[in-house]
Amino acid sequence: MIxxxxxxxxxxxxxxxxxxxxxxxxxxxxxxxxxxxxxxxxIRWNVKNTNAxxxxxxxxxxxxxxxxxxxxxxxxxxxxxxxxxxxxKEMALxxxxxxxxxxxxVPKKRMKTRVSxxxxxxxxxxxxxxxxxxxxxxxxxxxx
Numbered sequence: 001m002i003x004x005x006x007x008x009x010x011x012x013x014x015x016x017x018x019x020x021x022x023x024x025x026x027x028x029x030x031x032x033x034x035x036x037x038x039x040x041x042x043i044r045w046n047v048k049n050t051n052a053x054x055x056x057x058x059x060x061x062x063x064x065x066x067x068x069x070x071x072x073x074x075x076x077x078x079x080x081x082x083x084x085x086x087x088x089k090e091m092a093l094x095x096x097x098x099x100x101x102x103x104x105x106v107p108k109k110r111m112k113t114r115v116s117x118x119x120x121x122x123x124x125x126x127x128x129x130x131x132x133x134x135x136x137x138x139x140x141x142x143x144x
Contacts, residue, residue, distance in 0.1 A: 004016040006019060006093055006096065006097055007097065008052070008097055008100050008101055008104070009101065009104070012052055012053065012057070012100075012104070013052060014045065014050065014052045014096075014100075015051070015052065018045060018046070018049075018050055018051070018052065019043055019044070019045050019093075019096075020043070020044040020045070021041060021042070021043050021089065021092075022041075022042045022044075023038040023039070023040065023041060023042075023085060024038055024040045024042065025037070025038055025039075025040065026038075026039045026040035026080035026083075026088075027040075027080065033083065034083075037083075037085070038085065039080065039082070039083055039084065039085045039088055040078065040079070040080035040088065041078070041079050041080070041085065041088040041089045041091075041092045042076065042077070042078050042092075043076070043077045043092045043093065043096055044074050044075070044076050045074065045075045045096060046072065046073055046074050046075075047061050047062055047065070047069060047073045047074070047075055048062070048072070048073030049073070057104055060103060060104055060106075061100060061103045061104060064102070064103035064104075065099060065100075065103045068099070075096065075099065075100075077092050077095050077096050077099070078092070079091045079092035079095065
């Protein structure tokens with residue numbers, strides 16, 4: 001792993017050359033400093049053309065991040081939270097990694113469970129017991 005490669009999982013690392021990192025002027029607080037420095041970071045990564053993922057992983061990412069991708073399959077992340085360009089770059093890279101990790105997550109298949117016979121019987125017993133209590137409250141006493 002090269003220093004600027006983006007670590008996603010044990011077997012998945014996005015190489016630096018696939019990430020297009022650009023800077024621009026940021027809005028927000030900072031006074032005149034904002035007008036002079038390019039502290040906003042934009043990271044663009046093309047999911048369709050990446051070599052970091054296999055075909056199955058690409059399909060999963062394309063499906064799960066469909067609303068966040070461009071028509072060309074680019075994932076674009078902006079960060080201008082800090083006045084520091086380096087901090088914004090680190091946060092933007094972390095954001096990309098988190099999004100890809102979340103998109104690659106395969107949920108466990110739900111196993112159907114059955115209610116045990118003892119639980120069913122206990123429930124029915126408690127219902128009939130409650131009925132007996134309510135019958136005891138009535139004016140006339142009923143005998144079973």
